[in-house]
Amino acid sequence: MAVALACGKSSPAPTSPSGAQSSDAPAAADGSTLKVPAPTPLSPINGAQPDTLVLSAGTVTGKFDTSITPSYEFEIKTAGGSTVSACSKVVPPPPSGNSFGYVPNCQLEFDTPYTWRVRAVYAGAVGPWSSPASFKSPLGGYINGNEVFDPLINGKTVGETRGPVQFVPGVGLKLLGHDSHVLYRLPVNLQAGEFSMMILGADEGTEGDKSKVFSMQEGPDENDITDDDYRMTAELRGANYFAPGATTFRxxxxxxxxxxxxxxQVNYSSSSWYFWKFTWQTGSARLTVRRDSETGPIVYDQGIGGWGHPYRPDPHFVYLGAPVGRAGLLDATLPGGTYKNVWVSSRPRPNFPQ
Structure with missing residues (x-):
């Protein structure tokens, strides 16, 4: 390190950069070149699962010059020890206080264990890494443009509930009445994509006629779905229909x-989960229902096609269940179904927490 000396006078102890070792100084055994302690992770730690991921740690100062204000470098690793490079980031020092935070702007798998660590960086030198802190990524839930991700097993929804509903802890959201439904307002319409979910307890023994399990339409009026220009209804006919269990879509x-x-005609079991998936694009659409899982046995798989008009409702309303239309309550939602793992997107369905 070069130090300027005044002729005939003693010089002060070198402090550049501010009491820290320079980036070309010999590294310590832990690889650090900055004389600061390791930051202390504050949250999340010990495998905690936050609703929103914010990594926070305590600030540090130089061991010899307490006036330095380092920046902080964060790193996230998978349970197998691989670094998630998209999540690595250096954040500036906080303006005040004894702690600081970082909101990762990167894609992590939902409901998955990870570790994170942090170290101070200053003038090209790096301090020691903190001890790794463990956490589980959030269950998630969002509406982003024309994409919806809503697990529903975490006691909340990113949609708007209508009528009586019940969150079943760790299971999903149950629609209790014919007028029960969940509305997702898409800021951007989805002209081609997928609308899928898992449903438990919706079967032909429930009161209903031409009942709906999920649906879409053009807003803003929620009560004209029967003759809406952009109607989509996935239907499971209830006990009041002449052929209960009949499955179809419009x-x-x-x-x-x-x-x-x-x-x-499908014989549903009220104790089994069913994966319902509707896909569409200009000229074709298909409804597929599988028992037990997303890859389970197919119980319904039918498609339609032949039109040239794009599906472009504006605004685009997406529902679990369906609002009450002109045909009345029995033709609205088939009550009793518990929903989870809702996905609306042009992208492939992700891995959901189970």
Whole structure:
């Protein structure tokens, strides 16, 4: 380190950079080149699972010059020890206080264990890493443009509930009445994509007629879904219908011409989960229902096609269940279904927490 000396006078002890070793100084055994202690992770620690991920730690100062204000470098690793490079970031020193935080702007797997650590950095030198702190990534839930991710097993929804509903801890959201539904308002319409979810307890023994398990339409009026120009209804006929358990769907792609899926009889079990998935694009649409899981046995799989008008509702309303239309309560939501792991997007369905 070069130090300027005044002729004939003793010089003060070198402090550049401010009592810290320079970046070209010999590294300590732990690899650090900055004379500061390791920061202390504050949260999340000990495997905690926050609703929103904010990594926070205590600030540090130089061992010899307490006036330095270092920045802080964060690192996140998988349970297997691999660094999630997109999450690594250096954040500036906080303006005040004894702690600081970092909100990772990177994609982590939901409901998954990770570790994180942090160290001080200053003038090209780096301090020692903190001890790793463990956490579980949030369960998640968001509406982002025309994409919806809503696990529902965490006691909350990113949608708007209507009518009586019940959150079942660790299981999902139960729609209790014919007028029960959840509305997701998409800021941007989805002209081609997927609407999928897991449903437990929706079966043909429940009171209902041409009942709906999920649906879409053009807003802003929620009560005109029957003849809406952009109607989509996935239907499980209830006990009041002449053929309970009949499964079908109706899709109106904006051209005024209803398109109906083949109606097939299905014997549902109220104790089994079913994966419902509707996909659409200009000219075609398909409803698929699988038992037990997203890859389980298919109980319904029918498609339609042949139109040229794009599906572009504005605003685009997406529902679990369906609002009450002109046909009345029995043709609205099929009550009793518990929903979880809702996905609406043009992208492939992600891995959901189970």
């Amino acid at each position: 899709f109106i792609p904006g051209d005024g011409e209803p398109q109906d899926g083949v109606r097939l």
